[in-house]
Amino acid sequence: MSEHTVSAYDEELTAMAGKIAEMGGLAEKAFADAVHALVSQDLDLAKSTIANDVRLDALHHEVEVKLIEIIARRQPMGQDLREVTAATRIANDLERVGDLAKNVAKRVIAIDSDLQSKKLAIGVEHMTELALAQLKQVLDAYTRKDAEAARRVQEADAEVDAIYTSLFRELLTYMMEDPRVITQCVHLLFCAKNIERIGDHATNIAENVYYMVTGERLPEERAKVDETGAV
Amino acid sequence: MNQMLNTERANNMTDSKISANKVQVYYGDTHAIKDVDIEIQPRSVTAFIGPSGCGKSTFLRTLNRMNDTIDICRVEGSIKIDGEDIYDPKVDPVQLRAKVGMVFQKPNPFPKSIYDNIAYGPRIHGLARSKSDLDDIVASSLQKAGLWEEVKNRLDEPGTGMSGGQQQRLCIARAIAVSPEVILMDEPCSALDPIATAKVEELIDELRENYTIVIVTHSMQQAARVSQRTAFFHLGILVEEGPTEDIFTNPKDKRTQDYITGRFG
Numbered sequence: 234m235s236e237h238t239v240s241a242y243d244e245e246l247t248a249m250a251g252k253i254a255e256m257g258g259l260a261e262k263a264f265a266d267a268v269h270a271l272v273s274q275d276l277d278l279a280k281s282t283i284a285n286d287v288r289l290d291a292l293h294h295e296v297e298v299k300l301i302e303i304i305a306r307r308q309p310m311g312q313d314l315r316e317v318t319a320a321t322r323i324a325n326d327l328e329r330v331g332d333l334a335k336n337v338a339k340r341v342i343a344i345d346s347d348l349q350s351k352k353l354a355i356g357v358e359h360m361t362e363l364a365l366a367q368l369k370q371v372l373d374a375y376t377r378k379d380a381e382a383a384r385r386v387q388e389a390d391a392e393v394d395a396i397y398t399s400l401f402r403e404l405l406t407y408m409m410e411d412p413r414v415i416t417q418c419v420h421l422l423f424c425a426k427n428i429e430r431i432g433d434h435a436t437n438i439a440e441n442v443y444y445m446v447t448g449e450r451l452p453e454e455r456a457k458v459d460e461t462g463a464v
Numbered sequence: 465m466n467q468m469l470n471t472e473r474a475n476n477m478t479d480s481k482i483s484a485n486k487v488q489v490y491y492g493d494t495h496a497i498k499d500v501d502i503e504i505q506p507r508s509v510t511a512f513i514g515p516s517g518c519g520k521s522t523f524l525r526t527l528n529r530m531n532d533t534i535d536i537c538r539v540e541g542s543i544k545i546d547g548e549d550i551y552d553p554k555v556d557p558v559q560l561r562a563k564v565g566m567v568f569q570k571p572n573p574f575p576k577s578i579y580d581n582i583a584y585g586p587r588i589h590g591l592a593r594s595k596s597d598l599d600d601i602v603a604s605s606l607q608k609a610g611l612w613e614e615v616k617n618r619l620d621e622p623g624t625g626m627s628g629g630q631q632q633r634l635c636i637a638r639a640i641a642v643s644p645e646v647i648l649m650d651e652p653c654s655a656l657d658p659i660a661t662a663k664v665e666e667l668i669d670e671l672r673e674n675y676t677i678v679i680v681t682h683s684m685q686q687a688a689r690v691s692q693r694t695a696f697f698h699l700g701i702l703v704e705e706g707p708t709e710d711i712f713t714n715p716k717d718k719r720t721q722d723y724i725t726g727r728f729g
Binding site for chain 1: 684685688712713714715720721722724725726727728
């Protein structure tokens with residue numbers, strides 16, 4: 234797209250997209266670190282992940298101020314209007330991803346013991362890999378303004394949900410077999426739920442990227458159901 | 465088959481107030497408006513936007529034959545209001561302009577009293593049978609233009625002594641006084657401050673209930689605020705026309721997109 238007649242406007246929009254990308258980078262790192270701390274029981278990493286969330290929150294606040302300034306100064310229209318509204322929502326989603334990662338890190342400290350089952354850790358890691366890939370792809374789609382890539386992210390969320398459901402089943406079985414692991418399993422269950430929620434935020438971002446690029450709503454691919462209710 | 469065509473035509477006639485087809489406007493050798501087709505809906509506000517010189521005012525002026533007053537100007541194609549060709553030789557332009565009123569960029573009240581500014585049109589068109597009839601028309605026109613409370617005790621003062629915003633609303637009241645069906649507005653707020661602009665916009669929104677309004681504006685925000693449909697003109701061509709919210713959030717044409725986002729080279 235060609236440049237605005239007022240070049241400062243272009244600079245503001247570019248700076249805004251840059252800050253969103255920066256938020257994305259921080260959110261990705263917080264998420265990866267939190268899960269890594271969980272599977273390796275690395276308390277120091279968990280603590281630093283919790284502490285680092287302040288940066289993401291501060292950046293979120295900065296982005297919000299910038300967005301309000303752009304709206305007040307430029308009254309964006311068309312593509313610009315869609316970019317600004319999408320950025321507002323994406324920033325909210327990324328801030329929430331940071332909070333969920335922080336919550337996982339807090340549970341690492343609460344668990345403070347080795348995981349009972351390697352199999353569980355593998356399940357959590359696998360789910361994390363998928364959700365993290367989703368987050369990466371959607372942030373790339375945002376930067377490249379790629380609607381098709383955003384649509385693929387939305388489609389792939391089903392897989393994250395399926396792993397969550399199977400982890401839920403597995404944790405339930407452990408708890409029934411041995412009540413001593415209930416505390417740890419409940420923490421793990423919340424961690425898994427947080428990861429699944431991060432996948433949902435990636436999907437939200439995908440929907441906003443799609444709208445930003447095309448001006449159309451991304452059609453709902455599937456009805457969102459929590460299958461754990463049927464377990 | 466014939467019956468079907470007739471029904472279709474009847475539907476078209478009830479759907480749009482103004483129907484323009486393949487309209488061309490020439491100023492001497494200059495082809496200022498090219499092939500414009502547009503349907504304008506009754507009792508709604510249609511905004512014309514576009515860069516300076518794009519032809520939006522020229523096209524607006526074809527709708528009540530204001531271009532007739534320019535010798536070198538020639539209009540081709542068809543413009544129908546309520547299904548009637550307004551360029552038909554039988555049409556009296558003076559009657560047409562009573563039916564299709566106009567408000568200009570700069571408020572242009574007559575150098576007469578506020579009362580006479582409003583009463584002038586009804587008098588020459590013979591719309592009032594008595595003095596009390598005329599008083600009623602003046603009062604109701606000023607009321608519809610939201611000006612009555614401000615001027616009811618000073619109707620004999622000159623219209624030119626009012627503030628710019630009041631003068632513009634006086635001009636709108638003057639247009640309303642001859643019971644038009646369509647009101648054309650050519651950048652009606654460009655000489656007004658934001659408060660006076662807001663009052664005129666509020667007025668446009670109220671008038672929409674009873675009149676078909678077409679407004680040319682340089683302010684995209686104004687078009688977004690007041691209109692239900694927006695038409696974008698560029699280099700004499702009607703590039704895109706549609707629901708206002710679509711034009712401002714998701715325009716289809718690249719030229720519209722560039723213009724509304726401020727990217728025009």
